[in-house]
Amino acid sequence: MKNQIKVLRAGYDWSQAELADRIGVARQTIIALEAGKYAPSLPLAFKLSKLFNKPVEEIFIPESTD
């Protein structure tokens, strides 16, 4: 699943470690999320949505709409 986390994070000028601390995960999890290698749970997706003040569907883009 593609996402806008890296772009949004850059907009706030946060490092990966800072974002990890803000949502309570490991930095490696942020790396995996930004690389699109890990799809987060709904609670984590909503946490990111609240933090970036954007709807979930604007942050996460499914690979296929089938």
Place this chain on the structure above:
Amino acid sequence: MKTTTNPTTRAGRRYLAEFGISMTAYVAVCLFWMFHGASGHWKIAIALLAMVPAVLVFAAIVRWILHTDEMFRRITVESLALSGGATALIALTYGLLEGAGFPRPSAWWTYSVFMIGWIVASSFLRRRYK
């Protein structure tokens, strides 16, 4: 030690501390057994005494799974499941071979296969998310 509000970092540090203390206690009991020895009922008591820190290691792993973040929890649980499945298959295969005359191995083999399987599966799954 630097303080942190990140629950995953806190869980990692706590796990390392608990694991370190428990393993030190385990090694101390094993060394005591090796150098002082024991006989009769004491042999059984000291053998079981080594299980106290082993149970504490297990508790540290459970606490780590419960308090780490969702990606690491997934990696840990998936790697434990893969290792458990592989160990069961190997034990079943060897159990059948025992029926064909193969020698009966020590129970330590099952533990070793499971732990090696867990390390291998864990490093493979971690690489998948990099």
